[in-house]
Amino acid sequence: MREQLIAAERIKALEWKEGALWLLDQRVLPLNESWIECQTSVQVTQAISDMVVRGAPAIGIAAAFAVVLAARQRYQDEPHSWRSAMEEDLQQLAASRPTAVNLFWAIERMRSVLAKVPAQTSPLPLLEQAALEIYHSDREANLIMAQLGMEVIRHHCEAPQHVLTHCNTGALATGGFGTALGVVRAAYLAGLVNHVHVDETRPWLQGSRLTAWELASDKIPLTVNADSAAAHLLREGDITWVIVGADRITANGDVANKIGTYQLSVLARYHDVRLMVVAPSSTIDMQLQTGADIVIEERTADELFTVAGVQIAASVPAFNPVFDVTPAHLVDVIVTERGVVEQPTLEKMQQLMSHAALH
Numbered sequence: 001m002r003e004q005l006i007a008a009e010r011i012k013a014l015e016w017k018e019g020a021l022w023l024l025d026q027r028v029l030p031l032n033e034s035w036i037e038c039q040t041s042v043q044v045t046q047a048i049s050d051m052v053v054r055g056a057p058a059i060g061i062a063a064a065f066a067v068v069l070a071a072r073q074r075y076q077d078e079p080h081s082w083r084s085a086m087e088e089d090l091q092q093l094a095a096s097r098p099t100a101v102n103l104f105w106a107i108e109r110m111r112s113v114l115a116k117v118p119a120q121t122s123p124l125p126l127l128e129q130a131a132l133e134i135y136h137s138d139r140e141a142n143l144i145m146a147q148l149g150m151e152v153i154r155h156h157c158e159a160p161q162h163v164l165t166h167c168n169t170g171a172l173a174t175g176g177f178g179t180a181l182g183v184v185r186a187a188y189l190a191g192l193v194n195h196v197h198v199d200e201t202r203p204w205l206q207g208s209r210l211t212a213w214e215l216a217s218d219k220i221p222l223t224v225n226a227d228s229a230a231a232h233l234l235r236e237g238d239i240t241w242v243i244v245g246a247d248r249i250t251a252n253g254d255v256a257n258k259i260g261t262y263q264l265s266v267l268a269r270y271h272d273v274r275l276m277v278v279a280p281s282s283t284i285d286m287q288l289q290t291g292a293d294i295v296i297e298e299r300t301a302d303e304l305f306t307v308a309g310v311q312i313a314a315s316v317p318a319f320n321p322v323f324d325v326t327p328a329h330l331v332d333v334i335v336t337e338r339g340v341v342e343q344p345t346l347e348k349m350q351q352l353m354s355h356a357a358l359h
């Protein structure tokens with residue numbers, strides 16, 4: 001299966017080439033495939049805020065390379081005070097988006113490498129190696145989670161299933177071929193899934209623009225539905241799993257993910273459909289006890305009121321939270337590269353996180 005999965009890795013969200021970070025501009029997909037070159041951490045920070053690159057693991061990877069770029073520039077410009085000068089870049093980077101913990105996790109990882117750089121030595125080789133490791137280990141985590149999640153689906157039923165997914169959790173959101181979408185890909189290859197329902201994911205349309213594009217390019221049968229069709233679909237359709245990713249999972253197993261996930265979790269429980277959350281352990285934040293402690297990002301009204309740059313509604317006040325929190329008791333299973341947790345609790349999450357770290 002691993003070889004089959006590797007053969008399915010075709011789309012990349014980012015590339016590190018000759019000292020620059022290249023980002024596939026997700027704001028204009030799928031109609032335009034255009035790449036943006038980032039030579040500075042300021043450019044990467046802006047790209048994360050503007051959603052050129054998005055999805056928790058991909059944000060973490062981009063942030064790791066931003067630290068390399070910040071160190072390069074500061075070391076060139078201020079060889080004696082580059083460490084303190086970099087602080088400003090790291091703070092700006094950390095302020096780019098608040099909810100996905102992978103951003104902060106990656107910055108902390110890079111900080112710990114920075115601390116090991118001897119005085120009067122270029123930080124670049126060590127930092128570049130660390131960023132590449134973050135990138136490669138996320139890809140590896142995707143491959144492991146895909147197989148673990150597929151086995152969970154197989155355990156519950158051998159016959160091909162219909163599943164529903166929300167947002168984009170594929171190659172565009174990670175360093176590999178996806179978290180939740182990685183499980184869907186593996187389950188499709190194993191003959192365990194034969195149709196994917198894709199929530200369009202208002203307002204940014206990660207589902208209809210990004211997930212649909214990825215699935216179509218893999219020739220996996222799909223249909224896109226309006227988010228508001230989910231209750232109808234779960235009652236009328238023969239969906240057995242809702243499979244989603246996560247931006248932050250707290251110590252008790254609460255899950256922050258794309259806005260609309262919470263309502264899906266309620267609907268899934270009501271209709272006796274299982275909810276699987278797939279995320280690498282870099283998305284688990286054991287410092288926060290519950291989802292109530294998570295900062296939920298709110299974005300501007302124009303994401304609700306404009307379509308392809310055209311204003312389609314009156315300029316009235318808007319409420320645009322882009323994540324929500326699903327309580328642990330509505331989650332049937334969390335799949336990580338460290339293992340699988342059913343009906344998550346604090347004890348089970350602590351046990352999971354005490355397993356050997358891949359990252």
Ligand code: MRU
Binds near residue numbers: 057166245257
């Ligand atoms: O606002 P986005 O597009 O960055 O939100 C992405 C999500 O909510 C994903 O579901 C999550 O990051 C998991 S991606 C593997």
